[in-house]
Amino acid sequence: MTLNLDLRSCDVKLARAREHADALKRETEAHIGKQQATHAVRFSEVDPQTGWCSITLVPQKIEEPRLSAILGDLIHNLRSTLDYVTTVLVTASGATLTTAHQFPIYLDRARYLSKVATKTEARSDGPLRNIIHGLSVIEGWQPYYAKPDPRTDPLWAIHRFSNADKHREAAIFGMVPAGSFQIHFNGIKVEEDLVEEVEDWSPDKEIPIGRIRFDPPRAENLRAEGNIGLNILFVTPPWLGDDKLSFPLRAVPGVVEHVAKLLDSFRYL
Numbered sequence: 001m002t003l004n005l006d007l008r009s010c011d012v013k014l015a016r017a018r019e020h021a022d023a024l025k026r027e028t029e030a031h032i033g034k035q036q037a038t039h040a041v042r043f044s045e046v047d048p049q050t051g052w053c054s055i056t057l058v059p060q061k062i063e064e065p066r067l068s069a070i071l072g073d074l075i076h077n078l079r080s081t082l083d084y085v086t087t088v089l090v091t092a093s094g095a096t097l098t099t100a101h102q103f104p105i106y107l108d109r110a111r112y113l114s115k116v117a118t119k120t121e122a123r124s125d126g127p128l129r130n131i132i133h134g135l136s137v138i139e140g141w142q143p144y145y146a147k148p149d150p151r152t153d154p155l156w157a158i159h160r161f162s163n164a165d166k167h168r169e170a171a172i173f174g175m176v177p178a179g180s181f182q183i184h185f186n187g188i189k190v191e192e193d194l195v196e197e198v199e200d201w202s203p204d205k206e207i208p209i210g211r212i213r214f215d216p217p218r219a220e221n222l223r224a225e226g227n228i229g230l231n232i233l234f235v236t237p238p239w240l241g242d243d244k245l246s247f248p249l250r251a252v253p254g255v256v257e258h259v260a261k262l263l264d265s266f267r268y269l
Contacts, residue, residue: 003133003269005088010263013081017259020074021252024067028232028249031064041181041224042206051190051217055183056206068173071234072165074252078259079103079162082155085266086128095130102127105159107143107150134269141262151245154258160245164236171234171247183212187219
């Protein structure tokens with residue numbers, strides 16, 4: 001016998017999140033899509049002792065606060081979809097809804113068990129208090145099952161960006177260089193150490209992308225040629241022990257579909 005949970009409120013919030021995802025894609029293309037990357041490549045002086053020359057990218061500064069606001073609306077509706085699931089389970093369990101009820105999102109299983117619930121029993125003082133249905137399903141969606149890094153789980157992104165947008169600040173918008181280019185110079189290169197992909201990024205700061213060593217320790221006419229594409233990112237700063245977290249625009253559809261699949265898993269309880 002199924003519970004026939006009434007998930008219509010969740011479906012409405014998820015549909016609204018899809019609308020925001022479409023708007024974010026559309027407005028990003030309108031504001032950013034036609035721009036060419038202007039990330040300048042900068043070379044340091046060749047160290048006369050070691051022969052090393054450092055290479056950095058100077059990012060283009062583009063401020064589009066509206067895009068961050070749309071992302072905030074998107075994240076809000078995804079977070080609401082999750083919390084509405086908890087509301088439905090409270091009703092199905094014959095319990096009373098409180099302000100403490102919410103969909104839990106944890107990186108650590110031991111902490112989840114001590115603060116929230118096991119697969120069969122919710123803690124009386126936790127966010128699933130008095131819920132008797134769907135506990136194993138909720139536990140099965142926790143980020144700590146994502147390998148190798150739970151912080152890459154879509155629910156963790158929703159958790160971090162939702163808290164930031166509600167309580168602290170809008171997500172930082174920025175563009176990270178991607179693609180390849182060739183470095184030309186007059187000199188004798190004996191070693192190089194170049195970054196394949198930029199992972200650590202902060203807005204308006206030079207991005208280290210590698211270095212080249214020359215022997216003899218000199219080089220002239222250093223220059224870069226080629227196309228540098230752009231990956232669009234939203235970033236939330238470190239907070240209370242949690243590291244900075246990046247959310248690429250290209251990941252938005254996958255995050256929405258992750259929540260859709262999670263919601264579907266409750267339809268047949």
